[in-house]
Amino acid sequence: MKFTFSGTGDVRQVPVFGCFCPACELAQQQPERRRGPASAVIRHDGQTTLLDAGLCHLEKQFAPGELDRILLTHFHMDHVQGLFALRWGKGPKIPVYCPPDEQGCDDLYRHPGLLAFQPFLRPFDPLPCGTLLVTPLPLIHSKVTYGYLIEHQGRRLTYLTDTVGLPEQTLSWLQQRNLDHLVLDCSYAPANDPPHNHNDISLALTLHHQLSPGQTWLTHISHEVDNWLAENELPNSVAAAYDGLTLEI
Numbered sequence: 001m002k003f004t005f006s007g008t009g010d011v012r013q014v015p016v017f018g019c020f021c022p023a024c025e026l027a028q029q030q031p032e033r034r035r036g037p038a039s040a041v042i043r044h045d046g047q048t049t050l051l052d053a054g055l056c057h058l059e060k061q062f063a064p065g066e067l068d069r070i071l072l073t074h075f076h077m078d079h080v081q082g083l084f085a086l087r088w089g090k091g092p093k094i095p096v097y098c099p100p101d102e103q104g105c106d107d108l109y110r111h112p113g114l115l116a117f118q119p120f121l122r123p124f125d126p127l128p129c130g131t132l133l134v135t136p137l138p139l140i141h142s143k144v145t146y147g148y149l150i151e152h153q154g155r156r157l158t159y160l161t162d163t164v165g166l167p168e169q170t171l172s173w174l175q176q177r178n179l180d181h182l183v184l185d186c187s188y189a190p191a192n193d194p195p196h197n198h199n200d201i202s203l204a205l206t207l208h209h210q211l212s213p214g215q216t217w218l219t220h221i222s223h224e225v226d227n228w229l230a231e232n233e234l235p236n237s238v239a240a241a242y243d244g245l246t247l248e249i
Contacts, residue, residue, distance in 0.1 A: 001042060001153070001249045002043045005039075005245045006036070006061075007036035008036075008219045008240075008241045008245075009034075009035025009036055010035075013034070014034055015027040021223055032243075039052040042132070047131075048066055048068055049132065050069070053072065054080065064090065065091055067094050069095045070097070071134065072098040072099070073099070073145055073159075073161060074141060075098070076142075080105050080108065087115045089113070092114070093115070094116060095116050096118060099144045100144060123136055123137065124136070131152060133150075133152075135151075139163035139166065140163050141197060147161070147163065149174070155180050157179070157181040157249060158183065158211075162185050162187075162197070162198055164197050164198055166207060179211055180213065181214065181215050181216075182211055182215070183216075183217045184207060184218055185199045186201060187225065188222065188225065201225065205238065217245075
């Protein structure tokens with residue numbers, strides 16, 4: 001299985017429009033430091049799964065029939081905006097799996113085009129996706145949001161964005177499993193006030209220690225976090241992901 005971070009930024013992305021902080025200026029000068037909306041592509045045994053659709057112009061990144069399915073964490077715009085143009089394309093229907101959000105986003109449910117929305121996923125109820133087994137995990141966010149445990153040939157990667165901490169049931173469920181990779185929301189630098197709606201560095205490191213994965217990858221990263229990372233080191237087995245990073249699992 002190949003897991004590629006197609007985007008590792010927060011809703012503002014990096015560089016932030018009109019910002020001249022060190023992280024944004026560096027990203028302006030060096031394209032490899034830019035961060036698009038948090039998302040990923042999973043390639044496994046000849047199949048392709050898109051995890052969130054926040055990147056625009058998906059029709060330029062995938063050929064007709066290439067996407068076997070789309071998994072959505074939630075319906076905030078920076079995680080679904082790429083679907084609005086893609087749905088009007090031609091070709092085979094693309095199954096879309098999502099959490100139980102009756103509102104969705106704008107008119108995607110009413111005018112899905114080639115998107116084939118499937119029955120809402122149920123928490124902790126595994127979904128076979130070709131040779132993958134994907135288990136939805138409730139998160140803590142301002143919209144109904146799922147993370148996903150992705151299992152393939154005995155290896156486990158869990159993708160947890162967007163969230164601030166974890167519900168007790170999700171935390172205890174994951175603590176009972178050996179995680180090879182933990183991909184974790186980290187949108188804020190450490191602060192005195194508790195983070196809201198997304199993890200900060202301190203909370204992300206607490207979750208890393210509680211879940212004890214082989215490796216933790218931070219994603220949904222803001223320019224504030226990039227500035228903090230430029231002056232601080234992360235612990236061993238914790239790293240900031242970047243757009244285009246591919247994990248061979």
